Amino acid sequence: MTIEKLKHDFPHTIIKENEPLSSYTYTRTGGPADALIFPKRKEEVQALIKWLTKEDWPVTILGNASNLIVKDGGIRGATIILTEMNQITIKDNVITALTGAPLIEVSKRAYSASLTGLEFACGIPGSIGGAVYMNAGAYGGEVKEVIEKVTVLTREGDIVERTNEEMAFTYRHSKLQESDDIALEVTFVLKEGKKEEIKEKMDELTFLRTSKQPLEYPSCGSVFKRPTGYFTGKLIQDAGLQGLVWGGAQISTKHAGFIVNINNATATDYIELIEHIKEVIYKENGVELETEVKIIGEDLTPEATGGSTLLNKAKESLTPKFSQISLAKEN
Ligand SMILES: Cc1cc2nc3c(=O)[nH]c(=O)nc-3n(C[C@H](O)[C@H](O)[C@H](O)COP(=O)(O)OP(=O)(O)OC[C@H]3O[C@@H](n4cnc5c(N)ncnc54)[C@H](O)[C@@H]3O)c2cc1C
Numbered sequence: 203m204t205i206e207k208l209k210h211d212f213p214h215t216i217i218k219e220n221e222p223l224s225s226y227t228y229t230r231t232g233g234p235a236d237a238l239i240f241p242k243r244k245e246e247v248q249a250l251i252k253w254l255t256k257e258d259w260p261v262t263i264l265g266n267a268s269n270l271i272v273k274d275g276g277i278r279g280a281t282i283i284l285t286e287m288n289q290i291t292i293k294d295n296v297i298t299a300l301t302g303a304p305l306i307e308v309s310k311r312a313y314s315a316s317l318t319g320l321e322f323a324c325g326i327p328g329s330i331g332g333a334v335y336m337n338a339g340a341y342g343g344e345v346k347e348v349i350e351k352v353t354v355l356t357r358e359g360d361i362v363e364r365t366n367e368e369m370a371f372t373y374r375h376s377k378l379q380e381s382d383d384i385a386l387e388v389t390f391v392l393k394e395g396k397k398e399e400i401k402e403k404m405d406e407l408t409f410l411r412t413s414k415q416p417l418e419y420p421s422c423g424s425v426f427k428r429p430t431g432y433f434t435g436k437l438i439q440d441a442g443l444q445g446l447v448w449g450g451a452q453i454s455t456k457h458a459g460f461i462v463n464i465n466n467a468t469a470t471d472y473i474e475l476i477e478h479i480k481e482v483i484y485k486e487n488g489v490e491l492e493t494e495v496k497i498i499g500e501d502l503t504p505e506a507t508g509g510s511t512l513l514n515k516a517k518e519s520l521t522p523k524f525s526q527i528s529l530a531k532e533n
Contacts (some may be wrong), residue, residue: 205237205245208280211253216240216286223276223499226283228268228327229461230420231469233276233499235262242286244353244361244386251384252359254280262498265302265332265382269422270510274469275500284331287386292317296350297390301331305338305345308390313404319348321403325411327423330381331385335378337371341407346371350391354383361386374427374494392458416454419462425476426491435459437489441482448475473497 209217217239223232241247255262260279263339267283280532283347284302292315299308305328309320326333328455333345334352349371352364370377376386411417426434438444439456446453450467454460461475480491 207257208237208239208253212239212246212250213492215242215246215250216478223264223267223272223281226264226267227272227422228266228420229271229422229467229472230271230463231274231467231472232270233274233502235277235281235471235477237280239280239282240286241282244287247282247284247287247384247386248355248359248361250280250282251355251357254327255357255359263331265329266327267334268327269332269336269495271422271469271472271495271497272292272474273497273499274502275506277499282384284329288329295392295394297392299330299388299390301329301334301385301387303330304328305333309404309469312390312392313397313400316395316397316400318400319343319392320390321400321407324404330388334369334385334388336374337376339374341410342485344371344373346376348390348392350389352385352389353387353402353494354378354381354385357382366414396500398431414457416456416460419454419464421454421460421462422472422495424459425461425493425495426479427494429489429491432489434485434491437483437491438479441486443479443482446475446478448478452474453479468504469499 205219217237219237221238221497222234225231239250241250262277262281264281264283287300287302290302290303290308292311292313295317297308297312305323305326308330309324312320322339322341326338326340328338337344337346339345349366352369353361354364355361368377425443428434435458438453444453444458445455449471450465451461451471452461452464454462461472476493483489485490
């Protein structure tokens with residue numbers, strides 16, 4: 203199991219060795235991928251999966267890395283990033299997009315073709331595949347409402363089509379989260395609309411997003427799923443946590459549901475802050491917050507950190523975990 207053999211057998215595929223994932227993630231954190239692989243075609247992904255399975259390599263799939271925290275130790279084995287698979291085609295009211303196409307771009311192309319139904323997605327920074335995996339949504343819309351079918355690659359290496367029903371979409375969830383299938387292509391069916399009305403809706407949603415979300419900082423969007431009967435941001439605000447800084451990460455002063463990277467944060471800063479928020483909210487409200495963001499990869503080894511994460515330091519000094527942390531303002 204060597205990267206040389208992989209490179210030898212896939213001479214036309216871009217494969218980067220020991221590549222820092224912080225250059226790809228929206229939080230700008232995360233350790234290196236042993237092998238970061240950039241396929242361009244569906245059949246290439248299929249051949250890669252068959253090869254990697256046969257060689258017993260662990261495989262991780264990345265889209266636009268906008269809903270991920272990759273731990274500081276990085277990802278072992280093969281990481282397949284699908285962003286080079288980004289072709290979009292439109293025929294009448296049907297849009298077919300390869301998995302790595304940016305959802306924002308698909309939404310824009312729908313507007314250009316006077317097709318309505320994807321206005322809600324005009325500011326969601328994921329790829330099509332990531333949007334399917336998460337059933338991404340905003341402002342009352344979800345991708346499940348406009349998806350007709352998804353072409354997937356099973357981990358056995360077969361390319362098959364799944365209907366919308368077979369994807370079992372629910373809130374921020376799809377069948378992909380259990381099946382481990384890889385989305386390769388998505389077919390959207392939209393309705394004909396009026397261009398000026400589509401634009402008006404997109405402008406309105408863009409205004410709402412830019413005025414409410416801390417888009418000027420790296421982040422992974424809403425960290426937590428919305429718990430039934432509550433608003434996460436309000437729970438965090440009411441608990442007095444908004445603005446809290448942990449290492450280089452901060453609970454956004456603009457939107458308490460976001461954690462922003464204000465000063466070279468590590469993934470460990472993010473993860474410890476998330477744990478702290480969960481602990482406080484559970485103690486104060488009995489609400490168990492569930493992360494929307496996916497946390498993947500490996501911790502840094504104790505040798506690499508010298509055993510000194512911020513959490514360990516706080517424990518060692520026997521001070522309450524956050525007592526000495528200043529509340530910094532973002533701007
Ligand atoms: C500023 C900001 C605002 C955001 N606003 C919203 C919002 O309004 N609504 C919303 O729903 N989300 C929002 N998000 C989160 C994020 O953009 C979405 O969850 C998006 O759908 C993730 O897509 P991605 O390509 O970035 O996936 P990634 O982060 O790359 O991956 C997420 C998960 O999907 C899996 N995955 C990715 N591609 C595939 C594939 N092709 N096949 C199988 N599995 C795959 C990965 O393995 C991983 O487990 C926001 C994020 C940011 C940073």
